[in-house]
Amino acid sequence: MMRRDMGQAAKVLQLFKTLHRTRQQVFKNDTRALEAARIKINEEFKSNKSEASPKKIEELIKIGSDVELLLRTSVIQGIHTDHNTLKLVPRKDLLIENVPYCDAPTQKQ
Numbered sequence: 878m879m880r881r882d883m884g885q886a887a888k889v890l891q892l893f894k895t896l897h898r899t900r901q902q903v904f905k906n907d908t909r910a911l912e913a914a915r916i917k918i919n920e921e922f923k924s925n926k927s928e929a930s931p932k933k934i935e936e937l938i939k940i941g942s943d944v945e946l947l948l949r950t951s952v953i954q955g956i957h958t959d960h961n962t963l964k965l966v967p968r969k970d971l972l973i974e975n976v977p978y979c980d981a982p983t984q985k986q
Contacts, residue, residue, distance in 0.1 A: 885934055892941045893922055899945050902968065903952045 896918050904910035921941075928934055954966040 885931060885938075888938055889922075889934065892938055892945070893918070896941060896945050896948075899948050903948050904954070907954060 897915070900911065900914040900918065904914055925934075925937055928937065950971070953968075953971065955963040956966060958964050
């Protein structure tokens with residue numbers, strides 16, 4: 878039983894570190910967003926610090942992993958260049974090959 882708990886503790890610590898690394902990449906050069914995300918991550922982990930149920934901890938790990946994936950794959954920074962313009966700054970890992978939309982797809986043989 879103790880061995881599984883140690884494995885779970887390692888998973889929690891790894892997730893904590895991964896979320897903070899992702900936060901630093903996603904919100905790079907945005908001090909307000911970096912600080913807000915840091916506070917939120919720390920608050921969430923602190924509020925669940927005393928959780929003892931292995932099942933509940935697994936659920937929380939899943940939620941945290943989903944949040945990390947969402948941040949890494951869905952958040953794009955924008956910079957106000959003037960009052961009507963926003964410049965998007967996508968990270969290289971977000972730029973994927975764009976597949977053109979086709980109104981009349983061809984039938985597969």
